[in-house]
Amino acid sequence: MRSLSIFGATGSIGESTIDLVARQGGREAFRIVALTGGSNVGRLAEQARTLRPEVAVIADEARLPDLREALAGSGVETAGGAVAVAEAAERPADWIMSGIVGAAGLVPGFRALSHGTTLALANKESLVTAGPLLMAEARRHGATILPVDSEHSALFQALGGEDIATVETVTITASGGAFRDWPLERLSRATVAEASTHPNWVMGQRITIDSASMFNKALEVIEVHEFFGIAPERIEVLVHPESLVHALVAFRDGGVIAHLGAPDMRHAIGYAMNWPERAHLPVARLNLAAAGRLTFAAPDPARYPALRLARGVMETGGLAGAAFNAAKEVALDAFIADAIRFTDMAGVVEGVLDRLSGLGGLEKPAESLDMVLDMDRTARRLAREAMRLPAAAERT
Numbered sequence: 001m002r003s004l005s006i007f008g009a010t011g012s013i014g015e016s017t018i019d020l021v022a023r024q025g026g027r028e029a030f031r032i033v034a035l036t037g038g039s040n041v042g043r044l045a046e047q048a049r050t051l052r053p054e055v056a057v058i059a060d061e062a063r064l065p066d067l068r069e070a071l072a073g074s075g076v077e078t079a080g081g082a083v084a085v086a087e088a089a090e091r092p093a094d095w096i097m098s099g100i101v102g103a104a105g106l107v108p109g110f111r112a113l114s115h116g117t118t119l120a121l122a123n124k125e126s127l128v129t130a131g132p133l134l135m136a137e138a139r140r141h142g143a144t145i146l147p148v149d150s151e152h153s154a155l156f157q158a159l160g161g162e163d164i165a166t167v168e169t170v171t172i173t174a175s176g177g178a179f180r181d182w183p184l185e186r187l188s189r190a191t192v193a194e195a196s197t198h199p200n201w202v203m204g205q206r207i208t209i210d211s212a213s214m215f216n217k218a219l220e221v222i223e224v225h226e227f228f229g230i231a232p233e234r235i236e237v238l239v240h241p242e243s244l245v246h247a248l249v250a251f252r253d254g255g256v257i258a259h260l261g262a263p264d265m266r267h268a269i270g271y272a273m274n275w276p277e278r279a280h281l282p283v284a285r286l287n288l289a290a291a292g293r294l295t296f297a298a299p300d301p302a303r304y305p306a307l308r309l310a311r312g313v314m315e316t317g318g319l320a321g322a323a324f325n326a327a328k329e330v331a332l333d334a335f336i337a338d339a340i341r342f343t344d345m346a347g348v349v350e351g352v353l354d355r356l357s358g359l360g361g362l363e364k365p366a367e368s369l370d371m372v373l374d375m376d377r378t379a380r381r382l383a384r385e386a387m388r389l390p391a392a393a394e395r396t
């Protein structure tokens with residue numbers, strides 16, 4: 001019987017993963033080792049009562065008594081706090097979903113690799129903040145990382161069996177997000193509710209807002225670079241409002257392989273869950289006749305400054321990814337809290353990167369997780385200072 005754990009079980013990726021687990025036999029087919037949530041005790045307890053993991057962990061330690069109460073008599077062990085989440089990742093499991101949002105997913109994902117698991121990586125922030133360390137850790141322990149972001153899963157599939165040296169360019173697509181067609185001057189008045197809608201995908205709030213600003217695509221460009229080892233100048237982004245073509249690989253002989261599919265994360269999750277086999281998955285089938293036309297456009301740099309910042313991050317390398325992601329997370333928190341405008345986020349991130357590059361050390365190779373976490377904390381502090389916000393409790 002295969003064993004598996006789901007980190008971020010209560011989120012959008014976690015729920016889709018649980019849906020697939022249930023469709024593929026649930027507890028009859030899988031031994032569930034760990035389920036984790038951030039603060040949603042009610043949903044985590046429900047999931048745990050159905051799937052009966054060895055342990056259910058809530059990252060917000062203050063909610064642990066509620067979780068204990070909700071799971072009393074169920075036989076499911078309970079734990080709380082960031083350390084307990086990381087410890088749960090050390091419990092051996094054949095397959096682990098890394099579905100926590102943000103830099104909080106880094107340490108659990110890293111620990112999971114130590115027992116040579118197959119890590120289904122939705123948490124792109126791990127690769128952005130500590131790509132070389134994560135890839136080296138996987139090699140050291142004979143672990144496998146499978147990308148779960150739809151564009152990266154698409155590239156993984158399009159590149160299957162190909163020699164990476166023959167690739168001229170790779171292109172990942174972006175819907176353009178909620179404000180793709182808004183006049184530029186209206187963007188500064190965009191509300192959190194408006195930014196939290198997506199034209200095609202149903203996802204967590206943070207990634208949805210990041211899709212509107214294209215910070216999500218910026219993270220994904222860096223993720224392509226770190227995961228596939230493709231040079232930054234060979235990675236392109238195309239706005240594709242229909243979200244049916246997820247990625248394209250152009251080879252040196254002029255051939256292009258594209259990956260298409262309906263916008264449903266259960267394809268990429270199910271692909272990673274069954275790899276190297278292909279299972280029957282409950283996703284809508286592609287109907288190009290119904291779609292009628294597929295449209296593409298180059299992203300407008302004035303609308304999506306995050307893409308330019310990502311280029312700078314890849315050029316700098318080292319700890320720049322950790323700083324970029326951390327500053328972005330704090331700026332996003334501030335936008336969600338109505339403390340800054342939608343259009344201020346890029347400026348906050350750029351200001352932090354500029355300050356750090358003035359201080360030196362941004363380009364230093366990340367030799368340990370501690371170095372990454374230090375940079376993460378520094379960038380968060382600088383971002384809060386830049387917005388004149390009070391210091392906050394650390395998330396990672």
Ligand SMILES: NC(=O)c1ccc[n+]([C@@H]2O[C@H](COP(=O)([O-])OP(=O)(O)OC[C@H]3O[C@@H](n4cnc5c(N)ncnc54)[C@H](OP(=O)(O)O)[C@@H]3O)[C@@H](O)[C@H]2O)c1
Pocket residue numbers: 007008009010011012013014036037038039040041059085098099100101102104122123124125148149150201202203204205206207265395
């Ligand atoms: N959703 C998608 O379609 C999609 C597609 C591609 C990639 N991704 C990536 O997948 C990851 C998850 O995205 P999502 O959309 O599923 O996010 P989400 O719906 O917001 O769910 C995030 C999950 O992380 C948990 N969490 C939040 N803060 C935490 C912390 N400090 N420590 C531990 N757990 C914490 C949440 O718990 P609570 O809800 O209990 O607080 C929840 O289980 C992100 O990295 C995202 O970029 C998502």
